[in-house]
Amino acid sequence: MENTTNSISNSNSDSNSNSKLHPNEKKRVHAILVVLPQQGHVIPFVQLAIKLASKGFSITFINTEHIHHKISLSNAAVVGKDGGDIFAEARKRYSGLDIEYMTITDGLPLEFDRSLNHDQWVGATTHCFPAHLEVAINRILRSRPSVGCCLIADSYFVWAAKLASKFGLVHVSFWTENAMVLDIYFHRHLLKQNGHIGPGSSGRKDNINYIPGIKSLKRTDLTSYLQEEDLTTFHPQYNFAALDDTKQAHFILGNTVQELEAHTIEAVEAHVPFYAIGPLFPPGFTKMPVATSLWAESDCTVWLDSKPPSSVLYVSFGSYAHINKEELEEIANGIKLSGVNFLWVIRPDMVSSDDPDPLPAGFRDEVRDRGMIVTWTCQKAVLSHCAIRGFLTHCGWNSTLESIWCEVPLLCFPLLTDQFTNRKLIVDDWKIGCNLCDVKPVKKEEVFPKIKDLISGSMGCELHIKIKSIKQVLQNATMMQGSSERNVDDFIQELSIAIQKK
Ligand SMILES: *[C@@H]1O[C@H](CO)[C@@H](O)[C@H](O)[C@H]1NC(C)=O
Ligand SMILES: *[C@@H]1O[C@H](CO)[C@@H](O)[C@H](O)[C@H]1NC(C)=O
Numbered sequence: 308m309e310n311t312t313n314s315i316s317n318s319n320s321d322s323n324s325n326s327k328l329h330p331n332e333k334k335r336v337h338a339i340l341v342v343l344p345q346q347g348h349v350i351p352f353v354q355l356a357i358k359l360a361s362k363g364f365s366i367t368f369i370n371t372e373h374i375h376h377k378i379s380l381s382n383a384a385v386v387g388k389d390g391g392d393i394f395a396e397a398r399k400r401y402s403g404l405d406i407e408y409m410t411i412t413d414g415l416p417l418e419f420d421r422s423l424n425h426d427q428w429v430g431a432t433t434h435c436f437p438a439h440l441e442v443a444i445n446r447i448l449r450s451r452p453s454v455g456c457c458l459i460a461d462s463y464f465v466w467a468a469k470l471a472s473k474f475g476l477v478h479v480s481f482w483t484e485n486a487m488v489l490d491i492y493f494h495r496h497l498l499k500q501n502g503h504i505g506p507g508s509s510g511r512k513d514n515i516n517y518i519p520g521i522k523s524l525k526r527t528d529l530t531s532y533l534q535e536e537d538l539t540t541f542h543p544q545y546n547f548a549a550l551d552d553t554k555q556a557h558f559i560l561g562n563t564v565q566e567l568e569a570h571t572i573e574a575v576e577a578h579v580p581f582y583a584i585g586p587l588f589p590p591g592f593t594k595m596p597v598a599t600s601l602w603a604e605s606d607c608t609v610w611l612d613s614k615p616p617s618s619v620l621y622v623s624f625g626s627y628a629h630i631n632k633e634e635l636e637e638i639a640n641g642i643k644l645s646g647v648n649f650l651w652v653i654r655p656d657m658v659s660s661d662d663p664d665p666l667p668a669g670f671r672d673e674v675r676d677r678g679m680i681v682t683w684t685c686q687k688a689v690l691s692h693c694a695i696r697g698f699l700t701h702c703g704w705n706s707t708l709e710s711i712w713c714e715v716p717l718l719c720f721p722l723l724t725d726q727f728t729n730r731k732l733i734v735d736d737w738k739i740g741c742n743l744c745d746v747k748p749v750k751k752e753e754v755f756p757k758i759k760d761l762i763s764g765s766m767g768c769e770l771h772i773k774i775k776s777i778k779q780v781l782q783n784a785t786m787m788q789g790s791s792e793r794n795v796d797d798f799i800q801e802l803s804i805a806i807q808k809k
Contacts, residue, residue: 335363335364335365335405335453335454336363336364336365336453336454336455336456336457336799336802336803336806337364337365337366337367337451337453337454337455337456337457338359338364338365338366338367338456338457338458338459338479339366339367339369339444339447339456339457339458339459339476340352340355340356340366340367340368340369340459340460340481341369341440341458341459341460341461341464341467342368342369342370342371342374342461343432343461343463343464343483344370344371344373344374344413344432345374345626345627346625346626346627347483347625347626347627347703347704347705348461348463348483349370349374349378350705351481351483351562351585351587351705352368352461352481352483353368353393353394354587354588354589355459355481355560355584355587356368356394356406357397357401357404357406357589358584358587358795359799360404360405360406361401361403361404362795362796362799364405365405365407365451365453366405366406366407367406367407367409367447367451368394368406368407368408368409369409369410369411369440369443370393370408370409370410370411371410371411371412371413371432371436372410372411372412372413372417373412373413373415373417373421375393375410376417378393380603381603381604381683391408392408393408394406394408409443409447411436411439411440411443412435412436412439413428413431413432413435413436413439414431414434414435414436414438414439415427415428415431415435420660422656422660423656423659423660423661426541429541429545432464433465433466433545437464437466437470440470441470441473444458444470444474445474448474454806455477455803455806455807455809456474456476456477456806457471457476457477457478457479457802457805457806458470458471458474458476458477458478458479459479459480459481459560460478460479460480460481461480461481461483462480462481462482462483462489462549462550462552462553462556462559463546463549464549464552465545465548465549465552466552467480467552467553467556468552468553468555468556469552475809476809477557477558477802477805477806477809478555478556478557478558479556479557479558479559479560479802480552480553480556480558480559480560480579481559481560481562482553482559482560482561482562482581483562483704483705484561484562484563484704484725484729485561485563485567485568485571485704485725485728485729485732486520486561486563486568486571486572486575486581486583487521487568487571487728487731487732488530488725488728488729489550489553489559489561489575489581490518490519490520490521490571490574490575491518491521491524491529491530491533491728492530492533492546492547492550493550493554493574493575493578494518494519494574495533495547495550497517497518498515498518498529498533501515501517503515503526503529504526504529504533504534504538505536505538506536506537507536508526508536509526509534509536511526512525512526518574519574519577520570520571520572520573520574520575521570521571521574522570524731525731527727528727528728528730528731528735529727529728530546530724530725530727530728531722531723531724531726531727532546532724534727553579554578554579556579557579557580557805558579558580558581558582558798558801558802558805559575559579559580559581559582560581560582560584560798561581561582561583561584561585562584562585562586562587562704562705562708563583563585563586564583564585564586564780564781564784564790564791565583565784565790565791565794566780566783566784566790567737567777567780567781568583580801582794582795582797582798583784583790583791583794584791584794584795584798585708585781585784585791586708586711586712586781586784586785586791588708588709588712588785592687592691592712593685593687593688593691603682603683604683604684604685605681605682605683605684606684606685606688607650607679607681607684607688607689607692608688608692610650610679611650611689611692611694611695612694614648614694615694616693616694617693617694617695617696617762618647618648618694618696618762619647619648619649619650619692619694619695619696619762620642620645620647620648620649620650620695620696620697620698620699620718620758620761620762621649621650621689621690621695621697621698621699621715622638622642622649622650622651622652622698622699622700623651623652623686623698623699623700623701623706624652624654624657624700624701624720624722625700625701625703625706625722626654626703627703627723628701628703628722628723628724628726629656629657629658629659629722630657630658630722631658632658632662632665633748634747634748634749635657635658635665635666636666636667637748637749637750637751637754638699638720638743638749638751638754639666639667639670640667640751640754641749641750641751641752641753641754641755641757641758642674642678642754642755642758643670643673643674644751644754644755645754645755645756645758645759645762646677646759647677647758647759647762647763648677648678648694649674649677649678649679650678650679650680650681650684650689650695651678651679651680651681652681652682652683652684652686653665653666653680653681653682654682654683655682666680686706686709687709687713690709690710690712690713690715691713695713695715696715696716696761696762696763696767697715697716697717697718697758697761697762697767698710698715698716698717698718699717699718699720699743699758700717700718700719700720701720701721701722701723701726702717702719702720702721702726702727702729702730702733703726703729704725704729707729707732707733708781710774711739711774711777711778711781712778712781712782714771714774714775714778715774716739716740716741716761716767716770716771716773716774717733717739717740717741717770718740718741718742718743718757718758718761719733719734719740719741719742719743720742720743720744720749730742737773737774737777738769738770738773739770739773739774739777740770740774741757741761741766741770742757743757
């Protein structure tokens with residue numbers, strides 16, 4: 308393999324900072340990382356763990372048993388027969404990483420269908436998981452002497468600030484999304500004062516221009532939970548609680564890029580110090596030494612190799628969101644009418660766990676010669692393939708960053724949570740993608756010309772030019788002396804000061 312210890316971090320693990328890689332054991336700062344049990348969150352968390360470990364941290368990485376179980380089922384070869392440790396390979400590859408891996412129950416039985424019983428799952432993650440975590444942290448702190456310890460928890464947990472303060476730990480919140488979403492949540496009282504959220508607000512079509520750091524925004528660009536008229540229900544309340552907890556953190560690390568969101572980040576920083584350290588990708592982009600996929604991946608390389616360059620539409624709605632059957636059928640028929648080559652990821656639970664093959668009858672046969680349909684695949688390998696020309700996507704943040712990195716323009720069909728805000732950045736601000744449909748419900752008559760224009764028309768060309776320049780911004784940020792690298796170092800410095808004060 309091409310990697311050496313040096314290539315793990317672009318700048319700071321080179322020779323002049325070797326002392327940081329192998330410091331005196333007792334001098335290490337210890338970070339307990341607690342990852343949110345969802346695919347899109349596990350991956351950047353793993354990268355964060357490796358990045359901090361490569362800069363001399365000692366890490367305890369805590370995963371839920373359920374997510375660990377799913378990862379080991381689909382990656383037996385990588386995780387090892389004992390199914391023990393997702394970092395085993397990374398440790399072998401890069402010497403000197405001090406990462407301890409641990410799993411903790413979320414309180415539900417392993418076999419329980421969390422996708423079908425989502426609210427129960429969130430309930431367990433809110434109430435049972437932190438109880439188990441507390442016991443574990445107590446044990447970890449007794450057994451691991453260090454110069455100081457911090458808790459780095461996903462911003463979507465509701466209990467992190469409380470837990471950190473209980474143990475006297477510095478609380479670092481890891482925000483896996485862009486700064487705009489965070490800024491909106493931090494100023495939701497303004498949205499309420501102006502009547503853009505809450506009862507009676509759904510008809511508002513005027514611009515929202517009073518949120519610090521955001522020039523202009525529509526109500527439909529807010530996260531799905533803020534768009535609900537009744538904000539007293541479970542999901543909006545959960546998100547508000549999580550973001551209120553995040554607002555109390557000592558530091559926020561964000562998987563975004565300073566240059567892309569400078570004003571928004573400034574507005575967030577008025578509340579909590581924010582460090583843009585994204586995009587968090589493994590060195591080499593597709594070659595991840597840590598298994599994180601929750602499903603077995605189909606290798607699509609041979610099929611992609613058989614297609615002409617820039618001829619294929621990649622279609623995926625991510626690891627988590629569901630889509631309704633009528634929409635799926637319209638999209639399928641639109642893809643069929645477009646006549647383009649396509650690779651489509653259809654998770655067995657994409658419509659519902661009860662309906663494993665939701666495609667229209669006969670669809671698979673009709674498109675056999677130009678379509679490949681898989682249940683899961685390595686998205687980065689697909690996006691990096693030269694046959695791919697466009698990405699029909701739910702606009703998950705991680706997918707957005709990956710698509711930019713691979714210079715693949717986006718066709719946007721947001722479904723849930725932050726995806727609506729991501730769409731605004733992609734289509735309205737950065738102009739690297741276009742909407743699949745301008746108003747829902749989506750219709751095949753609107754879908755097929757958009758796809759054709761993206762794959763072989765002038766729209767595709769214009770978006771491609773623009774996305775290449777945004778990619779440059781991302782690339783610069785991750786280079787030595789780039790903003791993300793500098794921000795990681797600044798964070799580490801400020802964290803040490805905060806730990807000393809504790
Ligand atoms: C991003 O999300 C997609 C879809 O959920 C998944 O296939 C991919 O592996 C994820 N990659 C990263 C780096 O998070
Ligand atoms: C990226 O960095 C290069 C080299 O420093 C510079 O010439 C270029 O203008 C930068 N591009 C962007 C988009 O920031």
